[in-house]
Amino acid sequence: MDLHARKQMPLFPIGIVQKLTGLSARQIRYYEQHGLVKPARSEGNQRLFSFHDVERLLEVRSWLDRGLNMAGVKAQLARGANGTSDAKRNEPTDRDLYKWMQQQMLGRPDAGSHEFQGELSRFYRRK
């Protein structure tokens, strides 16, 4: 399984995505309605976002921060625009994200482990 495939894997719930993107759950769901992202769903109908979705959301936020409205953002996506300056500078690199995940996996012995670790282990699992 290559990196590209892993980036498509449905891994995190909306709460994690909020922390990763700085967007509110309301915004994330709203953007989904507008087709900006298409997270997978768990059996319990819970949204499961992939790294691809998270990156797209960060890209969307960079445009919104720069004053674009929904129409503007859609135009960028339609044009296949790639995040420019700000987006590139503020967007966490893959390494940042992986490092962040490893921290989650190492876990905080006191805070109790997250079921999250189990899901994330899928990302690292070979084959």
Next chain:
DNA sequence: CTTCTGACA
């Protein structure tokens, strides 16, 4: 406790 949908004093 977290997430989901629908709705708006």
Next chain:
DNA sequence: TGTCAGGA
């Protein structure tokens, strides 16, 4: 966009 309801 925030926030509340009512349910899973």
